[in-house]
Amino acid sequence: MSYSYNHPRPALAVDCVIFGFDHREEAPELHTLCIKRNIEPFKGKWALPGGFMRMNETLDEAAARELKEETGVEKVYIEQLYTFSAPDRDPRERVVAVAYFALVNLEKHSLSAGTDADAAQWFSVSKLPPLAFDHKTIVKTALERLRGKVRYQPVGFELLPDEFTLSELQALYETILERTFDKRNFRKKIDNYGLLVETGGMRRGKPNRAAKLYRFDSKRYKALEKHGFIFEL
Amino acid sequence: MSYSYNHPRPALAVDCVIFGFDHREEAPELHTLCIKRNIEPFKGKWALPGGFMRMNETLDEAAARELKEETGVEKVYIEQLYTFSAPDRDPRERVVAVAYFALVNLEKHSLSAGTDADAAQWFSVSKLPPLAFDHKTIVKTALERLRGKVRYQPVGFELLPDEFTLSELQALYETILERTFDKRNFRKKIDNYGLLVETGGMRRGKPNRAAKLYRFDSKRYKALEKHGFIFEL
DNA sequence: TCAAAAGTGTTCTTGATACACCCATGC
DNA sequence: GCATGGGTGTATCAAGAACACTTTTGA
Numbered sequence: 001m002s003y004s005y006n007h008p009r010p011a012l013a014v015d016c017v018i019f020g021f022d023h024r025e026e027a028p029e030l031h032t033l034c035i036k037r038n039i040e041p042f043k044g045k046w047a048l049p050g051g052f053m054r055m056n057e058t059l060d061e062a063a064a065r066e067l068k069e070e071t072g073v074e075k076v077y078i079e080q081l082y083t084f085s086a087p088d089r090d091p092r093e094r095v096v097a098v099a100y101f102a103l104v105n106l107e108k109h110s111l112s113a114g115t116d117a118d119a120a121q122w123f124s125v126s127k128l129p130p131l132a133f134d135h136k137t138i139v140k141t142a143l144e145r146l147r148g149k150v151r152y153q154p155v156g157f158e159l160l161p162d163e164f165t166l167s168e169l170q171a172l173y174e175t176i177l178e179r180t181f182d183k184r185n186f187r188k189k190i191d192n193y194g195l196l197v198e199t200g201g202m203r204r205g206k207p208n209r210a211a212k213l214y215r216f217d218s219k220r221y222k223a224l225e226k227h228g229f230i231f232e233l
Numbered sequence: 234m235s236y237s238y239n240h241p242r243p244a245l246a247v248d249c250v251i252f253g254f255d256h257r258e259e260a261p262e263l264h265t266l267c268i269k270r271n272i273e274p275f276k277g278k279w280a281l282p283g284g285f286m287r288m289n290e291t292l293d294e295a296a297a298r299e300l301k302e303e304t305g306v307e308k309v310y311i312e313q314l315y316t317f318s319a320p321d322r323d324p325r326e327r328v329v330a331v332a333y334f335a336l337v338n339l340e341k342h343s344l345s346a347g348t349d350a351d352a353a354q355w356f357s358v359s360k361l362p363p364l365a366f367d368h369k370t371i372v373k374t375a376l377e378r379l380r381g382k383v384r385y386q387p388v389g390f391e392l393l394p395d396e397f398t399l400s401e402l403q404a405l406y407e408t409i410l411e412r413t414f415d416k417r418n419f420r421k422k423i424d425n426y427g428l429l430v431e432t433g434g435m436r437r438g439k440p441n442r443a444a445k446l447y448r449f450d451s452k453r454y455k456a457l458e459k460h461g462f463i464f465e466l
Numbered sequence: 467t468c469a470a471a472a473g474t475g476t477t478c479t480t481g482a483t484a485c486a487c488c489c490a491t492g493c
Numbered sequence: 494g495c496a497t498g499g500g501t502g503t504a505t506c507a508a509g510a511a512c513a514c515t516t517t518t519g520a
Contacts, residue, residue, distance in 0.1 A: 012243055183499090208490075211500090422508090
């Protein structure tokens with residue numbers, strides 16, 4: 001290969017912050033999927049899944065590929081977050097990392113495909129273990145972005161099962177935004193948008209009244225969005 | 234230099250979208266500063282200022298450095314935008330570009346330092362010339378980001394002189410958001426935030442009533458921000 | 467004295483907030 | 494039958510929208 005430009009080249013990595021939400025806990029919380037490194041540097045430490053971009057793929061493709069290879073997660077919401085470039089972020093040489101964040105339904109991805117339990121694990125974001133490289137900073141940045149984004153775009157639904165109850169949705173927003181909502185007002189607001197449809201199913205199994213299940217009407221949202229509609233919570 | 238990793242390495246460039254606002258036109262508009270390329274590829278075409286990251290600097294530093302070197306612009310608001318990685322975005326070889334956007338006061342930077350008039354030029358964003366590489370996409374992405382950002386963060390002030398009139402501020406928001414505001418309601422809202430202070434000066438010179446000048450109280454904003462205050466327009 | 471933009475209040479409508487009780491279910 | 498969360502309505506308050514005239518200035 002001959003280079004037309006003659007410049008020093010950093011290695012270029014992608015790293016993924018995968019957010020999952022556990023709505024079944026008493027104290028629901030956001031979780032992040034980490035993998036245990038089995039090579040140096042930081043061998044044995046927890047880190048974000050990631051790897052190096054190939055020369056024939058885009059960063060988006062690299063992020064999706066690494067996500068699948070390292071955690072089995074695929075076909076989920078994923079978005080470029082930020083590019084981290086501190087010269088010493090990798091102890092061995094210059095590596096620039098393009099970070100992504102993904103939103104997944106934790107139930108669907110509760111650890112199975114291609115990873116043994118010791119190699120990948122969900123951590124609640126408030127109890128992260130020490131992470132390799134600058135991955136703690138990356139997670140923090142991702143959290144801030146998620147908090148900002150969730151307020152004016154309906155991305156929260158990506159973290160829930162296809163069918164969910166209004167209480168689950170409310171718990172999700174309360175967790176991410178670190179505040180509480182009045183139940184009646186929350187339901188009223190969601191209702192007004194007309195973006196949820198009852199599926200007919202009910203969430204049973206707990207010793208209390210069964211809850212109606214809803215799904216997010218993304219077709220309707222896309223239609224509204226084109227006419228300048230802005231989801232805001 | 235010995236490499237610990239053995240991976241193909243793309244060249245890594247930074248490109249800057251510099252936004253300026255001309256409030257003196259009858260039809261005020263956002264402008265972008267472009268430079269004429271004097272090397273291949275795309276020699277003679279207009280392009281965003283930019284260049285390659287060095288191995289001992291961060292991307293932020295590279296962006297600020299290129300901005301200054303190529304346009305003389307320095308000490309302005311600048312923020313990382315997005316990283317572009319289409320494999321064929323540079324016709325010669327793989328170059329990944331980390332895009333930044335800067336907000337400047339157009340009057341202060343109306344082309345002088347270190348650039349001849351043929352080498353750098355402001356274009357209104359609705360009348361951009363054909364741009365090199367994928368720079369058109371980059372400008373489009375920057376515009377979308379600016380539009381989103383301006384609604385909930387007081388970044389618009391970066392585009393105005395230190396002292397500005399309320400009409401200028403209103404024209405700025407109307408231009409960026411492509412809508413109109415009622416003059417009285419706009420002033421009321423801005424007033425309620427208490428983030429503008431009268432400087433005592435007046436904008437004179439036109440055959441109409443002189444307008445009071447204001448400046449943005451960024452100290453007060455930072456204080457409010459810490460208490461969870463959110464600017465929103 | 468004229469044209470052009472600055473400046474200013476009130477009414478109405480809409481959305482946000484606050485608040486408390488009955489209902490269905492599994493154990 | 495009891496503990497647990499599901500589900501609902503109304504009154505008040507604050508913010509947003511609609512709307513028109515007088516003032517100051519330079520030419």
